Amino acid sequence: MKSPLPNRRRCLAWAVAAAAAGHAPVLLARTAAPFPARPIQLIVPWPAGGATDLTLRVLCEEAQPLLGQPVVVINKPGAAGTQVAPLLKLAEPDGHTIGQVPVTVYRHALMNHVPWDPLHDLSPIAQVSGVTFGVLVPTASPLRQWSDLIDWAMARPGELIVGSTGIGTTAHLAMEDVLARHGIRYVHVPYRGTADQMLAVAGNQVMVGVNSTGFVPWLEQGKVRLLATFNAARNPRWPEVPTLRELGYANAVHSSPWGLAAPRGTPVDVVQRLHDSFARAMLSERHQRELARYDQTLEYLNTREYRQALTETVERERRLLARMNLLARPASAPTGS
Numbered sequence: 001m002k003s004p005l006p007n008r009r010r011c012l013a014w015a016v017a018a019a020a021a022g023h024a025p026v027l028l029a030r031t032a033a034p035f036p037a038r039p040i041q042l043i044v045p046w047p048a049g050g051a052t053d054l055t056l057r058v059l060c061e062e063a064q065p066l067l068g069q070p071v072v073v074i075n076k077p078g079a080a081g082t083q084v085a086p087l088l089k090l091a092e093p094d095g096h097t098i099g100q101v102p103v104t105v106y107r108h109a110l111m112n113h114v115p116w117d118p119l120h121d122l123s124p125i126a127q128v129s130g131v132t133f134g135v136l137v138p139t140a141s142p143l144r145q146w147s148d149l150i151d152w153a154m155a156r157p158g159e160l161i162v163g164s165t166g167i168g169t170t171a172h173l174a175m176e177d178v179l180a181r182h183g184i185r186y187v188h189v190p191y192r193g194t195a196d197q198m199l200a201v202a203g204n205q206v207m208v209g210v211n212s213t214g215f216v217p218w219l220e221q222g223k224v225r226l227l228a229t230f231n232a233a234r235n236p237r238w239p240e241v242p243t244l245r246e247l248g249y250a251n252a253v254h255s256s257p258w259g260l261a262a263p264r265g266t267p268v269d270v271v272q273r274l275h276d277s278f279a280r281a282m283l284s285e286r287h288q289r290e291l292a293r294y295d296q297t298l299e300y301l302n303t304r305e306y307r308q309a310l311t312e313t314v315e316r317e318r319r320l321l322a323r324m325n326l327l328a329r330p331a332s333a334p335t336g337s
Contacts, residue, residue, distance in 0.1 A: 035095055035270050036069040042260075043099035045084040047077045051294035052258070055129070056100055058290040062281035067273075082108045089121040093265035095274060098125065102258040104170070106314050110321055111168055113328050119314060122261040125274050127301035127309065128282055129291055130255030131212040133174055133230040134241070138204045139222055146228045146247055149208065153184045160186040163197050163206035168326050171210040173317060174230050174254035176324060178244055198224065212256065213295035230254040237295070251316070257299050259306050275303050 042060060046053050053075065060071035076083045084099040091097035099122075106118050135146065143149045153160040162179075164171040167190045179186060189206055191197035194214035201209035202223035209215070209224070218224045229235055231243050232253045244252040260278060262271060279300065281287060288298055301309055321327045 035273055036067055038096060039070040039072050040067065040095070040274075041072050041074050041097045043074050043076055043084045043087050043097065045076055045078075045081040045100065045102070048073075048075045051296070052100070055287070055290045055294060055296060059128070059278065059281055059287050062284045062287050063277050066277040066280055080104060080108065082114075085109075085114075085116045085118050085122065088261065088263045089116045091263045093123075093263040093267075095262055095266050095270035098260055098262045098274065100258060101261045103256055103310075103313060106310060107168065107173075107317055107321075110314070110318055111326055111328055119310065121264050123264050123266045123271055124303055124306040124310060125260040125262055125271055126279055126282075126303060127257055127259035127299055127306040128278075129296045130257035130299040131296055132235050132237075133171060133210060133212050133254050133256070134215060135175070135227045135229075135244075136198075136201055136209045136211065136215055136219070136224045137207065137227060138201060139225050140204070141207070141225065143207070143227065146242070146244070149227065150182060150184070153179070153186060154182060158185040158187065160184065160208065161189060161206045162186050163189045163191055163200050163209045165193060165197055165211060166190045168321070168324075170254050170256040171212070173320050173324075174252070175208075175210045177254070177320060178249050178252050180323065181249065216295060231297070232299075235297070255297070255299060257309075259301070271303060 042056065044053050044056055053073070057073055060073060063071055076087060081102050082105050084101055085105050088097065088099045088101075101118070101122065108114065109116070109118055135149070137143050137149070143152060149160075160179075162175055164175065166172065167188075169190075172188065172190070189200070191200065194211055197206075197209050197211060198215055198218045200206045202218055215224060215226075219226055226238060226241050228242050228244050228247060229238070230253060232245065232255070234241065234243055234246075260274070262274065279302070282298060282300060291298055318327065
């Protein structure tokens with residue numbers, strides 16, 4: 001006669017089945033949990049209170065009701081705005097940690113040996129904004145328009161003195177881009193920042209300066225003159241000033257754009273949700289007013305367009321940096337003992 005008591009193997013099977021059944025609702029709930037399930041952290045690689053930080057805080061406030069969760073700004077300044085890349089690489093790829101990524105992050109990885117690759121380690125969400133870069137001369141300069149500058153520099157090889165905000169900056173690369181198309185040799189003078197550079201231009205210590213919209217106070221005071229900009233279209237603030245692109249320099253658009261990105265591996269539907277919410281938020285009247293307040297322009301690109309633009313930018317800047325001998329040198333192989 002068989003024992004009415006279940007054997008040990010059957011008991012174990014029942015226990016496993018019961019445990020699985022007991023946990024199934026929890027597992028399903030976790031899988032089906034809507035995104036976002038908690039506040040989103042936005043890493044901003046700049047100090048609190050700066051122009052980009054302030055515009056981002058407005059953007060986050062506009063996105064909050066669309067996401068149904070707060071978007072909390074986490075400032076991580078330092079390392080020229082590149083701290084965001086390694087922090088995103090280490091973050092959980094669930095969409096609850098994202099970052100503001102300036103294009104200089106991608107350039108930094110070309111110029112230096114770093115343990116992260118922004119094209120590989122980051123998942124683009126959307127491009128948001130950029131700034132106007134302009135070519136400036138002293139008010140009394142005989143260079144009245146861009147063609148005057150080119151004619152003068154071509155007639156006097158190596159005599160043109162150009163000031164920028166530093167070696168390898170957008171201002172430096174932008175001017176190298178257009179002057180190299182004429183084979184123009186020039187003297188490059190890097191400055192530590194906008195104030196030093198604009199004082200040098202206004203004081204006629206350099207012939208030409210390239211800078212972002214930090215030049216506005218000097219322009220409004222009549223101390224410098226704006227010859228051209230690197231925008232895709234004319235800036236409505238200076239509608240009489242042509243862009244380099246319309247002057248015949250194809251693809252000479254340099255606005256140091258920035259966007260939002262998530263860690264690599266973030267689910268596609270989560271990236272789409274983030275894109276849709278932030279895209280609507282950035283088009284809000286309040287956000288666009290905030291951008292204009294700091295002379296920034298809305299340069300929205302969707303996820304696919306942004307990824308493609310980043311790939312093209314990296315390749316273009318790789319060629320530029322190679323010509324300027326600014327690419328990171330290949331790491332030396334360790335020598336044997």
